[in-house]
Amino acid sequence: MKKILLAVSLLALFGCDSSETNEVAKDKNTVQITQETFQGDWPFNVNTVELQCYKGGAFIEDVSTNEVYGLTGLANTIGTNGKKSSNNINGAAIWKDNPNIEGTKVSIGPIISEALKLCDE
Template identity: 40%
Template sequence: MLKGFLGLVTVGLFSLAAHAAGPQLISAEASGEAWPFTVAELHLQCLPGLAVVVTDVESGAMYPLNGQAKSKAHALALESLGKIWRENPAIPGTKVSIGPLIEQGLTLCQ
């Protein structure tokens, strides 16, 4: 019975992983003023369970973009997004929107 359960878990994990695409390079150069980060380039990726993350190209540090990724932050050893999230110069006290990147990351899950 235990073997059957482990088999189902394994199949479930592989089917979740099959939906996640590889990382996509995103950059400040391509995004212009809409770029929400303080680093120039990142890899955008969707992990199993619709967890959208970005990874610093130079350091390898990974940051959560959506709630699903934040809920897995400890298990995935994710850094705090606040470390690289840029302040919005037009509205003091706020950050530049990451909404479009979350949407773009979710398309990588399909």
């Protein structure tokens, strides 16, 4: 009986979810960037996004709509940033067309690199 009580107590203790803990975890693997502060060609049709890294996948979140987009194959396979489902960036209206080369998009390579750095922190 004592073992069962101990097991239940441990599950309850470790199973509890604190919003403060979630905020700390969120802050560690996210960073907000804007068109004004970004160095290079801004690749999105919105002014502000939040970079996110989850389990090695790079994501952005449109802060105005809370829509999440996977930027890499791994991100699209994972399909979530841990809290909500995500969309594939390919074909999404948020990704800007490249005005210099018809049929292409502005490179998101620098965005992906910055998002993946968050997984290392």
